[in-house]
Amino acid sequence: MSVLRQLLPAFFLAAALLALWQGYCAWADVSPLILPAPSDVARGLWVNRADLARHAGATLLVAGLGFSLSVAFAFASSVALWFLPALRRGVLPLMVASQTVPIVALAPLMVLWFGFGLLPKILLVILVTFFPMLVSLLSGYARLPQAYHDQLVSMGAGRGALFRRAALPVARPQFFAGLRISATYAIVATIFAEYAGARQGLGIWILTAKNNFRADLVLSAVVLSAFLTLSLLGLLHLIDRLTGRRFRGGDDAAA
Numbered sequence: 001m002s003v004l005r006q007l008l009p010a011f012f013l014a015a016a017l018l019a020l021w022q023g024y025c026a027w028a029d030v031s032p033l034i035l036p037a038p039s040d041v042a043r044g045l046w047v048n049r050a051d052l053a054r055h056a057g058a059t060l061l062v063a064g065l066g067f068s069l070s071v072a073f074a075f076a077s078s079v080a081l082w083f084l085p086a087l088r089r090g091v092l093p094l095m096v097a098s099q100t101v102p103i104v105a106l107a108p109l110m111v112l113w114f115g116f117g118l119l120p121k122i123l124l125v126i127l128v129t130f131f132p133m134l135v136s137l138l139s140g141y142a143r144l145p146q147a148y149h150d151q152l153v154s155m156g157a158g159r160g161a162l163f164r165r166a167a168l169p170v171a172r173p174q175f176f177a178g179l180r181i182s183a184t185y186a187i188v189a190t191i192f193a194e195y196a197g198a199r200q201g202l203g204i205w206i207l208t209a210k211n212n213f214r215a216d217l218v219l220s221a222v223v224l225s226a227f228l229t230l231s232l233l234g235l236l237h238l239i240d241r242l243t244g245r246r247f248r249g250g251d252d253a254a255a
Contacts, residue, residue, distance in 0.1 A: 036216035044220040051205075056224050058201040059190050062118060063228070066125025067186040071179070074130050078137035082167065083159060088138070099131055103189060107196035121193035128189035129182035136178025140171025176240045183232045187225050 018038045024030070025037035032040055045052065081088040106127060110120035144167050152162055194203025202221045209217035 033213055033215060036219060040216040041219045041223060044214075044216040045223065048217065048220065052220065052224055055200050055202050055205045055221075056228065058198075059187065059194065059203070059225070060228055062121045062193070062201070063125060063186040063190040063232075065118070066122040066190065067129055067183065067232075069122065070126040070129040070182065070186075071133060073126065074133035074137065074178075077130075078134055078141070079163070081134075081138060082141050082163065092138075095131060095134065098127075103128060103192050107192045110193065111197035116197045116199065120196075121190060121198065124193040125186055125189045128185045132181040132185075133175070133178040136174040136181070137171055140174030141167045143174070144170045176236065179236050180233055183236055184229055186232065187229045191225060 022038050025035060030037075036044075081091065103124070107124055110124050114120040114123065152166055190201065191203040191206070194201035195207060198204050202225055206218050206221045209215075209221065
C-alpha cells in the first residue's frame with residue numbers, strides 16, 4: 001500500500017498532462033502528422049499490438065541478455081579491483097575516459113565489426129550499462145567503516161572474509177542504485193543499436209514509422225519502451241525487497 005501511495009501523485013500528474021495534451025490537440029486542430037493526440041497514440045498501440053509485441057520482444061531479449069551479462073561482468077570486475085588496489089588505480093581512469101565516447105558513434109561501429117546479429121547489440125548494452133554498476137559497487141565497498149574493518153581484522157578475518165561479511169553487505173544499497181541507473185539505459189541502448197542495424201526491434205519500428213511520417217506509431221513505440229523500462233525497474237525493486245533481509249546486518253554496520 002505504501003508503494004501505491006507513493007505512485008498516486010505521479011499517476012495524477014501524468015493523467016493531468018495527458019488531458020491537457022488531448023485538449024490542446026482538439027482545440028488547436030493540430031495535424032496528427034506533427035503532434036498526434038494521446039487517443040491517436042493509444043489507437044496506434046491497439047491496432048498494431050501484434051507487430052509491436054513482436055518488436056518489443058526482440059528489444060527486450062537483447063536488453064535482458066546485455067543487462068544480465070553487464071551485471072555479472074561489473075560484479076566480477078568490482079571484486080577484482082577491490083582485491084587489487086593497484087589494478088584499480090590503473091584501470092578506473094581508463095574506464096572513466098571510455099564513458100566520453102557517444103553511444104551514437106559506438107552503435108554503427110559495433111555493427112560494422114560484428115554484423116547484424118545479437119552480438120553487437122548485446123555488447124553495446126554492456127558498454128552503456130557496465131560503468132554505473134561498477135562505480136556504485138566500488139563506492140559501496142569504500143563505505144565500509146574503518147572501525148568495523150579493524151575489528152574483523154583483529155578477530156583474524158582475511159581479505160576474503162572481509163569482503164563477504166563486511167564490504168559486500170555494506171555496498172548493497174549502492175549496488176541496487178547502480179542497477180536502477182543502468183536499467184534505465186538498457187532499453188535505450190538497445191534501441192540505438194537497432195537504429196544502426198537490425199532486422200526487428202523497437203528501434204527498427206521507430207525508424208520505419210518516422211520514414212512514413214507516422215508520428216503516432218513513433219510515440220506508440222516510445223510508450224512501449226518506457227513501459228519496458230518501468231517493468232525492469234519494478235523487477236529490480238522487487239528483488240531488492242526480497243533480498244533485503246539477508247543483507248540487513250551489513251547495512252546496519254555501515255550506519
